[in-house]
Amino acid sequence: MLPPEIELPEQAQAATLVASARSRVWKVRLSDGRHWAVKYATGPDRHLPTREAGVLARVGHPGYLCAHGSTEHGAWIALDWLDAPTLHRRWQGVRGTDGPAERRTAAVATWSAAVALADLHDLGWRHAGLRPEHLLVPARGTARLLDYAHAQHPDPAGHPSLAPATPWRGGLPQLTAPETARELLDTDPDQHVALTAPAEVYAFGALLYAAWTGRWAHPCATNGRADDPRDAWASIATGTAHRAVPDTWPAMSTLVTAALAPDPAHRPTFRQLAASLTAPTPA
Numbered sequence: 382m383l384p385p386e387i388e389l390p391e392q393a394q395a396a397t398l399v400a401s402a403r404s405r406v407w408k409v410r411l412s413d414g415r416h417w418a419v420k421y422a423t424g425p426d427r428h429l430p431t432r433e434a435g436v437l438a439r440v441g442h443p444g445y446l447c448a449h450g451s452t453e454h455g456a457w458i459a460l461d462w463l464d465a466p467t468l469h470r471r472w473q474g475v476r477g478t479d480g481p482a483e484r485r486t487a488a489v490a491t492w493s494a495a496v497a498l499a500d501l502h503d504l505g506w507r508h509a510g511l512r513p514e515h516l517l518v519p520a521r522g523t524a525r526l527l528d529y530a531h532a533q534h535p536d537p538a539g540h541p542s543l544a545p546a547t548p549w550r551g552g553l554p555q556l557t558a559p560e561t562a563r564e565l566l567d568t569d570p571d572q573h574v575a576l577t578a579p580a581e582v583y584a585f586g587a588l589l590y591a592a593w594t595g596r597w598a599h600p601c602a603t604n605g606r607a608d609d610p611r612d613a614w615a616s617i618a619t620g621t622a623h624r625a626v627p628d629t630w631p632a633m634s635t636l637v638t639a640a641l642a643p644d645p646a647h648r649p650t651f652r653q654l655a656a657s658l659t660a661p662t663p664a
Contacts, residue, residue, distance in 0.1 A: 383407055386452040387421060389459060404429060408462060416462035417447055423455035428546045429530040430458035436529040440504060445525070465519040468494050472592035475630075484630060491589060491633075492658035493524040498585065499651035501526065507533045507576045511584045512553050513591065533576050548573035554613035555597040558583035559643055562614035579645035582654070586640025590626065593633070598623035598641065620644075 383389070383396045392412045396419070400406040404422040411417065422429045434449035437460075449458040471490035474483030494516050500523070501508060508515075508526055515527040531549055551557050551565050551574065558580035565574055590598040601616035616622045620643030628634050636657060642648045649657075 383409065383419060384421065384452075386454065387419065387457050388450065389417075389419070390448050409459070417459045418462045419457060419459045421455060421457040427455035430456040432546045433528065433530040433532075434458050436506070436532045440501065440506060440529070440532075463517055463519065463525055465517040465525070467513055468516040468518050468524065468588065469513040469592045471518050472589075475593060476595050479629070484633075487592070488633070488658055490518040490524070491636075492655055493518050493522075495585070495651050495655040495658060497524040497526055498581070499655050502578055502581070502651055505535055507535075507578065507581050509533045509549055509576045509581070510552055511556060511581065511588060513588060516588070535575070545573065549576065550574060551610060551614070552584065554610040554617075555599045555601070556584040556587045557614060557617050558645065559618050559620040560645055562618040565614050566611065566618060577645065578650065579648045582640050582648045582651060583642075583645070585651070585654075586637050586648075587623070589633075589637050589640065590623070593627060593630075593637070594624075596624075598626075600624065 383393060389409070393409045394412055395410045396407040398405060399408050399418075403426045404420045407419045407421075409417045409419050420430055420433075430449060431451065434446060437446040445461050447459040447461055450456070468490055472487045474480070475487045477483070497516075498508065508529065509531040510528045516524055517527065518524045531545060531552075533545060533549065548571055550570065551561065557565070558577075561574065561576065561580045561583075568574060587598050599613065599617055599622055601613045601622065623641060626634050626638045626641065636649075636654060639647070639649050640654065
């Protein structure tokens with residue numbers, strides 16, 4: 382069950398621990414049959430649920446943020462539970478049989494994820510926490526982004542409450558854009574780095590590459606847990622470090638290659654990516 386200090390506004394019938402890393406996450410069944418995801422953080426990360434709740438309140442996802450609160454030991458947030466595959470899982474067929482049906486599934490899922498990110502960017506926000514498990518794609522409707530704790534707004538000075546709770550020093554190293562890698566290498570470990578829109582497009586391109594091929598575009602960090610991210614940043618900063626994009630699906634190859642362009646000025650926006658996939662045809 383949930384720790385007794387978490388007082389939900391609705392009665393919980395059962396709770397199953399589904400994740401335990403920086404924050405513990407439970408799948409909670411309520412008395413009316415609905416399910417919530419309850420995330421609880423203590424210690425150095427105790428501020429993250431509160432920050433995520435603040436971002437979600439401003440982004441305005443209806444029905445997603447259910448409740449949040451604090452305890453003597455930390456903070457918690459309750460979100461509407463969504464049973465849906467990740468974007469990476471939606472690409473599984475392409476990594477296997479790679480037929481027209483499998484490509485259409487992957488293309489529609491990619492479009493849905495691009496729309497979700499385009500909507501977020503249109504509001505002036507950057508997610509700043511993209512990784513395979515943070516993009517869920519239901520059978521119907523737009524994809525959902527998970528974990529907004531590190532989301533960035535381009536004008537934190539004008540809106541102090543929007544400022545990140547801790548300096549952002551990159552997400553997964555192998556999803557880092559070359560220009561961001563250079564800035565991370567050139568700044569002190571406690572200096573905040575702003576994530577630009579093109580840099581997040583690059584991260585999405587790297588996620589698509591992994592979903593397509595089953596491996597990371599950058600060979601410098603193969604397991605997602607590089608001991609020293611600076612090694613990965615140094616390799617990526619050259620702008621030429623990623624593996625070649627497959628050419629077996631020309632339309633998708635063009636899209637992924639554009640997202641991974643070394644020059645940020647040459648990358649499309651998420652809205653442009655979505656537009657190129659509005660009527661996906663597995664050519």
